[in-house]
Amino acid sequence: GRFALPVVDHEVSPNLTALVGTFQAWESGSPTLPRVEDVTNAASQKPCVDAWLIGAPGCGFKPITELPPAAAEPRVGAFEFVSVPAGQWPQAPQVPATRMYFNNSDLYSLPGLVTYLYDGLLASTGAAEAAAPALRPKFKAFPPAPKTPEELAEERKVKAQIESSMAPMLFVLALMNMPGYAVFEIVSEKATGLRHLQVLMGIRVSEYWCSRFCYDFSKAILFYVVPAMVLFAAAGTVLACAETLVLIVAHLLVAYPLGYVVSTLFSNEAREGGTATAKAASTVFSMFLMLGFFLVYMAEIILTTLNVGLSPSDLQAIRILAAILSPAAALAFGLRAVIMCKAFGINIFSFGSVAATMSQWGLEQQLNVDTAGLPLLLMLVEAFLFWAILVVKEARQMKNDFMPVVRVVNKISRALTSCCRRKGVAKKRVSAEDVEDEDVRREREQMEASPMAAPGDAVSLLHLRKAFLPKGDEEEGTVAVADLCVRMRRGECFALLGTNGAGKSTTIGMMLRHFRPTSGSAFIDGKDVAASGAAVDSLYLQMGYVPQHNALFEQLTGREMLTFFAGVRGVPQRSLAEYVRKWLEMADIAEYADRPCGTYSGGNKRKLSLAIALCGDPRIVVLDEPSAGVDPAARRKMWGVVGRNLSGGGTVVLTTHHMEEASHLGHRVGIMVRGRLACLGSPLHLRSKYGGGYDVAIRAAAGKGVEEDVLPLIKGLCPGASVREQTTKAYAKVALGHAGKDFSLVHVYTALGKAKEDGVVENFVATQADLEEVFLRILRLSGEDPSIDLAENAEAAAAALTTFEEAVAYMSSPEDKPIHAPAL
Ligand SMILES: Nc1ncnc2c1ncn2[C@@H]1O[C@H](COP(=O)(O)OP(=O)(O)O)[C@@H](O)[C@H]1O
Ligand SMILES: [Mg+2]
Structure with missing residues (x-):
């Protein structure tokens, strides 16, 4: 005026x-x-x-x-x-x-x-x-x-805005780490092979996810929601109400399944350094939630505060988008709505943003108050959606849906980078002709002739092949297993030998549905494991598995682990404790039974893994290097335990580096070279086929020489005899060839005995080539490593044994005596 x-x-x-x-x-x-x-x-x-x-x-x-x-x-x-x-x-x-x-x-x-x-x-x-x-x-x-009423209303508005923004922001930030941690646990369970082991041991996917959710949910309620609500009540904020609880529960219902869906994107393949992947995964997931929250929810606050000129309906649209993108933002909006609605007396779970009600405050500028109906509805719908996705994804566990995409991306990135990258040296490939012997070929021909598994077959692998995609800047992928045809019979122990990287674990992985074969198929009990269905799932319930990398719940004690898995295997509750005690005893870890198995030594972890695999007497047991890092005495005990399963009618598939183990346990042995079987047969068959037959180590008497004085004597009885190694004039090792075919062992022995009596020979001992020699010979024959010298390697192998006792056991075991024996 x-x-x-x-x-x-x-x-x-x-x-x-x-x-x-x-x-x-x-x-x-x-x-x-x-x-x-x-x-x-x-x-x-x-x-x-x-x-x-x-x-x-x-x-x-x-x-x-x-x-x-x-x-x-x-x-x-x-x-x-x-x-x-x-x-x-x-x-x-x-x-x-x-x-x-x-x-x-x-x-x-x-x-x-x-x-x-x-x-x-x-x-x-x-x-x-x-x-x-x-x-x-x-x-x-x-x-x-x-202050004027307008000023008061304005102040209240600002206060309500700040209060309603800050409190839930801190609240949501804390809550957001919880699904992230679940992702960490799930992905590390996958990466350590624990998840796979649980599936193999008979824990159903549905059971897994239900118990997972029950665990996560109750943990969140107990350790987060209850304390938070008490805190709110103590602080006297309007957040201390039933509506808040409803919103938080809805958030948990959506955030966890979202985390579960995210964790299904990570491969189920066990590998080293998997925990790092899990950490990264959980961090990324938490970051996603926080970022969604900050970028969208905070942006909304900033825009309102700065008054950038977005209309109330624009802001509403932004809020809805945020709530759709991030469950954390949805929760934050909900909580903000709780505060605002309580302040202005609006029904919290109504829909939309209420501006009209503000007129009672005489505000010229309209203040929009969001209600929590929409965020709540969104969360519930998304919860349902994510659970549905999880069910769909997990039901097709074996199928890697992203494979075609990965292939295309790989092709494009390779095409883009190939011009500026020097060609890598192609990995040496071996063809079937180069390595496979007639036994392997015969096995393949037999299997091709009757591709249906024979009744006696526990496992049959038909043209099994696995090629891994190139990783990082690798030029080409790895063919880990190439055209493998082999059958393992019921009641037999089949030992798969091979160098590191030969493809043993990959073969086992395909048998156990850990990897999907690139081509070919694996049958267990005549059923194709890649097929889906209850029949195939139930197969695994009758199988035991020791993964190459220990898959243990590190916080549980050995006793708890065994009790858990024996329970899963169906050992009755009342005899469970006694059963577990017996197995702890048998596995030789009773002493450590009540310590967390994360603290076990490598050897004891293997023993526990073996006990887990064998408890419940599964019909088929798959052992991937079960005795790695186990001392020789304990290893023999292990063989006893495995032997017990075998004599009970079980079938054992074993991979090992340990020749003695293979010859002790293996009814049949297959030696793998670069993804292919090089030879196949019983240890004795392989020895006589590939071993150099018999050697005789001779120490000549004083003044005599092996070459001039003893060799002519032997040559008379065994024309093919030749000095294999000569350490001194008086000591040499003479290769005789195959007994019965090339010479008569009795005749040679008698002649040498007579020479000893005559004072020409001081002492002598004949040794038969062992599996180790066969192994090394196969490697040399297949061109894997032409530099391998048999004698040297036997000693190197002995030298490479880690413990003194192991070396002693190795030396004193007649079977494994190095070819180049110490002086007699
Ligand atoms: N998940 C994987 N991704 C890519 N390559 C792999 C994977 N697993 C194994 N390989 C490769 O496959 C080959 C065979 O590995 P593996 O079966 O573990 O050998 P083994 O058990 O005989 O020591 C190796 O060259 C290895 O690098
Ligand atoms: Mg392996």
């Missing part, structure tokens, strides 16, 4: 005339004009309200002539000076002298202004200085104006 300040007597108030004069000058654009602060500062007055919009041009204020007309801008009040000739008030015509504008939004701004004006007046006359002390406070201490 307009207000006229009557100036009663022009003459009596020359100072007012001066003041009016300055304003008139200012209105006409004089740069020297004082702002009102200058006027009041002269009297040390602090403005209690921001009274003036005016200011000198160039000082950041608008010149008065540019101000909008008073009527168009309700916050601007206008103030007019009128000049009245002396002694003519109030009848004389009032001539407008000057006009001032001021901030009119405060209730007390007009009286404030008038006071200012008189203050200024007084100050300019020097009266304030001269005024009696009693008068001073009147001018100096103008109390702050009480």
Whole structure:
């Protein structure tokens, strides 16, 4: 509005005339004009309200002539000076002298202004200085104006906004790590092979996920939700209500299955360094939640605060998008809604954003209050969706849905990088002709002739092949297993020998559905393991498995692990404890039974793994290097335990580096070279076929030489005899060839015995080639490593044995005596 300040007597108030004069000058654009602060500062007055919009041009204020007309801008009040000739008030015509504008939004701004004006007046006359002390406070201490209802509403709005944003933000941030941790646990279970082992041991996928969720959910409720609600109640925030609980539960219902779906993207293949992958996975997942939260939810707050000009419906759209993208954002919106709705008395679980209700606060600007109905609905729908995805994905566990995509991406990236990368040396490939002997070929031909598994077959592998895709900047992938055809019969122990990387574990992985064969198929009990169905699933319930890398719940004790798996295997509850005790005893780990198995030594972990695999007497047992890192005495005990299963009618598939183990346990042995079987047969068959037959180590008597004095003697009986190694003139090892075919062992023995009596030979011993020699010979024959020298390697193998006892056991075992024996 307009207000006229009557100036009663022009003459009596020359100072007012001066003041009016300055304003008139200012209105006409004089740069020297004082702002009102200058006027009041002269009297040390602090403005209690921001009274003036005016200011000198160039000082950041608008010149008065540019101000909008008073009527168009309700916050601007206008103030007019009128000049009245002396002694003519109030009848004389009032001539407008000057006009001032001021901030009119405060209730007390007009009286404030008038006071200012008189203050200024007084100050300019020097009266304030001269005024009696009693008068001073009147001018100096103008109390702050009480807040208007609009201001109060505004303040409340801001407070509610901040409160409603910050509290749930911290809340959600803490909660977001929990599904992340579940992802960590699941992915590390996968990477360590524990998940696969659980599946093999008979834990159903549905059981796995249900128990997983029960565990995660109750953990979250117990360790997070209950304390949080207590905290809210103690702090007296509006969050302490049933609606909050509903929203949190809904969030848990959606965030966990989302985490589970994310974890299915990680491969089920056990590998080294899997825990690092799991950590990365959980971090990425938590980051995803937090990022979704920060980027979208915080952006919304910032936009509102900055007033960027997004309409309420834009903001609403952003919120919905955020809630769809991130369950954490949905929860945060829900909690924000709880606070806002409680503050403004709106039904929390209604839908949409409520602006109309705000009119009761007399707000000119509308404040939108989101309700929690939509975020809640979204969370529930997504929870259902993620569970559905999980079910679909897990039901087709074997199928790697992303394989075609991975292939295409690999092809493109290889095409893009091939020009700037030097060609890698192609890995040496071996063809079937190079390595396979006639036994292997015969086995293949037999299997091709009757591809259906024979009744006696426990396992049959038909043209099994596995090619891994190239990793990193590898030029080409690895053919881990190539065209493997072999059958393992019921009740037999089949030992798969081979160097590291020969493809043994991959073969086993395909048998156990850990890997999907690139081509070919694996049959167990005549059933194709790649097929789906209850019949195939139930196969695994009758199988035991020792994975190459220990898959143990590190926090559980050996006893707990065994109890768990024996229980899964169906050992009755009442005899469980006794059963477990017996197995701990048998596996030779009773001493460590009650320590967490994470603390076990490598050997003891293997023993526990073996006990887990064999408990419940499975019909088929698959052992991937069961005795790696186990001491020789314990290894023999292990053989006993495995032998017990075999004599009970079980079938054992074994991989090992340990020749002695293979010859002890293996009814049949297959030696693998670069993914192919090189030879196949019983240990004795292989020995006689590939072993050099018999050697005889001879120490000649003093003054005699083996070559000149003893060799002619032997050559008479065994024309093919030749010195294999000669350490000194008096000591040499002579290769005889195959007994019965090339020579007669009895004749040679008799002749050497006579030479001993005659004082030509001091001592002699005949040794038969062992499996180790066969192994090395196969490697040499297949061109795997032409530098292999049999004798040297036997010693190197002995030297490479890790413990003293192992070396002693190795040396003292007649079977494994190195070819190059110490002096007799
Ligand atoms: N998951 C995998 N991804 C890529 N290559 C693999 C994978 N697993 C094994 N390989 C490769 O396959 C070959 C055979 O490995 P493996 O079967 O573990 O050998 P073994 O058990 O006989 O020591 C090796 O060259 C190995 O690098
Ligand atoms: Mg292996």
